[in-house]
Amino acid sequence: MNLVLKSALAGVVVLAGFAPVSSFAQDGSCTCATAYNGVNPIGSIGSVNGDVMISQAAGYGPAQAGGALDFGSRVVVGGKGSASVNVGSCNLSVPANSTLDISRVENKICLNVLGSEKTAQTDNSNNENKTPLIIFGGMAAGALVLGLTQDDDHGRPVSD
Template sequence: MNLIFKSALAGCVALIGLGPVSSYAQDGACTCATAYRGGANPIGSISGAKGDVMVSQSAGYGPAKPGSGLDFGSRVVVGAKGMASVNVGGCSLDVPANSSLDISRVENKICLNIVGSEQTAATDSSGTNKDLTPLLIFGGMAGAAGILAATQDDNNGVSR
């Protein structure tokens, strides 16, 4: 097989393998966004907590109490029989049962994002995960190897 054709085919396979991949991180809109003025640590606090409410801390999760400080990367998780209220910058939010609140920084803004229980577990009705990405990657690699093996020219004209 022609060396130029083989090189072009290998290049196409490499481009497909190194091409853009959909990202799992989502740039979803903030439930509430407020300006970040810098310097303040913590940037907010829990103003009320009832029932099953946990907040991320340096050593994992702990029970949320009114006055607990919140910073970038903090997560407030509310159980089935709970509710929490938070104040961060100009945002005052109630976090309902079976949801969580994530606090992040987007450029010069504080982004508070409430994620409900319907968004935290994406499974189909049979309870299996529908993420086929690893299978597709493996299949693509196996297909590329098959193409390269099929186009291998073992008749080396130089050694004859």
């Protein structure tokens, strides 16, 4: 394998580690999508019944009707609760044992309701930032490719 091809392959592997996580997200995963018009807050909680919590920058707290919603908001509804939210043209009901996540995909607001079976798999309630782990993984993969493809001329006779 020539050096240019090895370098290109290693570069692709390293760049994959630096790619933004949102680039791997699919736009089709939104339960409802609406245009973002630059206004904050982007929406509000319409109604709350029973056990409903909201997560924003300050952490989790009890949700209240009329409460503001913004990017990164998460509405978590317990087993004996329900809620409704109003964001742009999206008016969604959030049933018991489900979670509503609000994110931005390009110039749209993405609302995604996850049922209890999905919430257990995707809930990241400790809000860990995985970016350093992704960057380190990309760098390690690049180093591995370089190490495995390195031609160090062992076993060749030395010419005069």
